[in-house]
Amino acid sequence: MAELSSAPIPPVGPDDHVRGDGAPVVVYADLGCPHCAAAWVEIRARPEAIAFRHFPVASKHPRSPALHAAAEAAGLQGAFFEMVDSLYADRGRVDDPHLWDRAERLGLDLGRFEDDRRSAAVAARVRRDFESGIRAGVTGTPALFDLQGRGVA
DSSP, X not given: OOOOOOOOOOOOOTTSEXXXXXXXXXXXXXXXXXXXXXXXXXXXXXXXEEEXXXXXXXXXXXXXXXXXXXXXXXXXXXXXHHHHHHHHHOTTOOSHHHHHHHHHHTTOOHHHHXXXXXXXXXXXXXXXXXXXXXXXXXXXXXXXXXXXXXBOO
């Protein structure tokens, strides 16, 4: 996991993507990152709830912004973590036709999915998460924080 500063993170709010019950661990992750994909199995098995925040590092993983937009668009139809799990499980198929196949397998409205993933609102959401990670001192992914902003191993 990435080293972290002690800068504060924004509190988990109602628009965060949270899986599980209780006080969540905040995870900044890059959907195009092989380290995040490898760590995801362990992260999702943690006993705490997980609050996922977007941290696409396009300079290292050029497809990341598109993957984060796809996950966020899936989230608008109630399938955020299903899309994240799918993307991490099969990193070799992340081009648009494969994203459409994933969306279809998840039972999403494909027209809405396509419109949403290309929308300014989705781009703003991903950018907001990324910028909050920068302010919190995230320099690599995955980066995990407890609710007090302390790095979690």
